[in-house]
Amino acid sequence: MKRQNRVAFFNILSTLLLRGISFITMPLFTRLLGDSGYGVTQIYNTWVSVLAIVFTLQTQGTLVNARVEYPEEEQAQYQSAVMGLSLLLFLTCAAAVLCFLGPVSAALKLDRLLIVLMLLQAFGTYCVNFLNMKFVYEFKAGRNMVLSLVVTLVTLGLSLALILPMPQEQRYYGRIVAIAATYSVLGIPACIYILAKGKTLVHREYWKFCVGLAIPVVFYNLSDLILGQSDKVMVQQMLDDARAGRYSAALTFGGVMFTIFGALNNTWCPFFFEDMKQGDREQVRQKAKNFLELFTVLSMGFVLLVTEVYHVVVDQTFWDGTMLIPIFVSSYFLNFLCTFPINYEYYRKRTKAVAVVTIGASLLNLGLNYVLIRWMGMAGAAVATMLSHGIQLGTHHVYTRYFLGKADYPFGLGLWGKYALAYFAVVALVLLGQDAALLRWCLGGAIGVWELLRIRKRRVLI
Numbered sequence: 001m002k003r004q005n006r007v008a009f010f011n012i013l014s015t016l017l018l019r020g021i022s023f024i025t026m027p028l029f030t031r032l033l034g035d036s037g038y039g040v041t042q043i044y045n046t047w048v049s050v051l052a053i054v055f056t057l058q059t060q061g062t063l064v065n066a067r068v069e070y071p072e073e074e075q076a077q078y079q080s081a082v083m084g085l086s087l088l089l090f091l092t093c094a095a096a097v098l099c100f101l102g103p104v105s106a107a108l109k110l111d112r113l114l115i116v117l118m119l120l121q122a123f124g125t126y127c128v129n130f131l132n133m134k135f136v137y138e139f140k141a142g143r144n145m146v147l148s149l150v151v152t153l154v155t156l157g158l159s160l161a162l163i164l165p166m167p168q169e170q171r172y173y174g175r176i177v178a179i180a181a182t183y184s185v186l187g188i189p190a191c192i193y194i195l196a197k198g199k200t201l202v203h204r205e206y207w208k209f210c211v212g213l214a215i216p217v218v219f220y221n222l223s224d225l226i227l228g229q230s231d232k233v234m235v236q237q238m239l240d241d242a243r244a245g246r247y248s249a250a251l252t253f254g255g256v257m258f259t260i261f262g263a264l265n266n267t268w269c270p271f272f273f274e275d276m277k278q279g280d281r282e283q284v285r286q287k288a289k290n291f292l293e294l295f296t297v298l299s300m301g302f303v304l305l306v307t308e309v310y311h312v313v314v315d316q317t318f319w320d321g322t323m324l325i326p327i328f329v330s331s332y333f334l335n336f337l338c339t340f341p342i343n344y345e346y347y348r349k350r351t352k353a354v355a356v357v358t359i360g361a362s363l364l365n366l367g368l369n370y371v372l373i374r375w376m377g378m379a380g381a382a383v384a385t386m387l388s389h390g391i392q393l394g395t396h397h398v399y400t401r402y403f404l405g406k407a408d409y410p411f412g413l414g415l416w417g418k419y420a421l422a423y424f425a426v427v428a429l430v431l432l433g434q435d436a437a438l439l440r441w442c443l444g445g446a447i448g449v450w451e452l453l454r455i456r457k458r459r460v461l462i
Contacts, residue, residue, distance in 0.1 A: 025156060027313045029175060030249050032163055035317055037172040039245030042252070043236055044118065044176055046229045047108060051122035052129075053221045055093040056086040057214045060130040061221075064137050064273055065213055065349070066206075079134060080198020081206040083191060086126060088201075094119045114176060121180035124187030131190045136266050147186075155182045216351035223355070223362035227388055230362070231381035234369045239377065247378045250321030253310055254328030257302055261336045264295060268462050269343060276347050284410050288340060290462045296419040297451040299333050300426040304444035307430075308437060320378075323434075326427050327382040333423055334389035340411035341396035348404060357399070361392035 030038050052058075059082035066078045097104055097119060105112045128151060135143045155178060162174030195201065232251065236244035268291050275283045303326045310322055345354050365388035372380025400409050426443075433439065 030314050033171050035242045035245035040172045041175050042248035048118050048121050049225055052125045055090045056126040058221055059086045059210055059214050060133040061217045062210045062213045063133050076198040077200045078206050080195050080200040081203035082210045083194045084201035085207055090123050117180040120184040124183030127187030127190040137270050213351050216355035219355035220358045223358040226362040227365045235381055238373050246318050246321045249318045250324045254325040257329050258332045281410050292416055292419045296423050297447055301444045301448050303329050303430050304440045324382045326430050327386050331386045331389045334393050338393050338396055341400040344400050357395045361388045364388050
């Protein structure tokens, strides 16, 4: 139990640092960059995420499956082989982009220097995430913490050093160069470390195992990115950079809950695979209940307190996005509920089903974005994403509960339904009671104290 809590604490903290850089530094950079400059950096980072997914096959996503499939003595060799696969694929794709640099620059509406930086940052991000995932599934939480702390501090320091001497209209360059340089300088040694430890660049069996799992995951991750990020791009294209910046600021602030979800999921998932492998279904359900309770309470507390906190964090220029944040958090909550059927599908190696459902949800999201942005402006994009995540959840649940898992599936509606009802009741209260700040803060404090007592009683976080 002590080991589980220690691993949970450090994994959560390291993931918050690594993925929460944007949120942690948002109050500073929204003021330094302004709404247009902040919008450009957010659009740039969205394209970096696309390249990191497509050009590397996201092979780090198969590390957990490899731990089930292969013995411990083969893990370093497997990791090296799949890192080699990603490296070779990335170099090929990057060369193609550089050959057509002009047309790519024109299509993305970003200058050529930013495209080059985008390539460097994309591969560096993949390498850092690979090392992060390796440490998570090997339960090396201390090393994960050090890696995350270095990335956070170097990015922040270098950003400030480059931004402050620059004129306002060019400061976004300083921010972009700082992030690209940090991930490149840290990512390349991480790649060398993995390759040197495993001493394997090409391995037919490992590549076959990896590609079979990774290709559907690429479509899943890309579709999930479209589902979560296409709204920013479409707001920019259909409205303007300034509103894209204000929308992105609200999305980033609400994204703290997605970051927390990612941290908790990275902690819960290894134990889920381990317990499923051992056939301990009761332990799986108990940890799932703890996970559900904790994240639901955190989500409710966040939306109850968000209005006043957001107004302190960002400049008044960004305040018109305040009411979007509960909608964003609702999307993340629905995405969180998808975790249970999706992780079960991963355990059963049904990654194609995960990809198909997510592709369908992302295409639906694009269509809803187009219709609702024209009708409701920025709010339409937020609502479109929430509706798409709701349909995604329903589809995954029906597939796993009634077709894939049947009697074996441990996460029925009775497990998570009551948490969903409680959360959306609080969201309705927040949307209807924006002026009742005292009531919202008292309720948020009471829920928080209740959950702390619950954690103390069961003596485990998840």
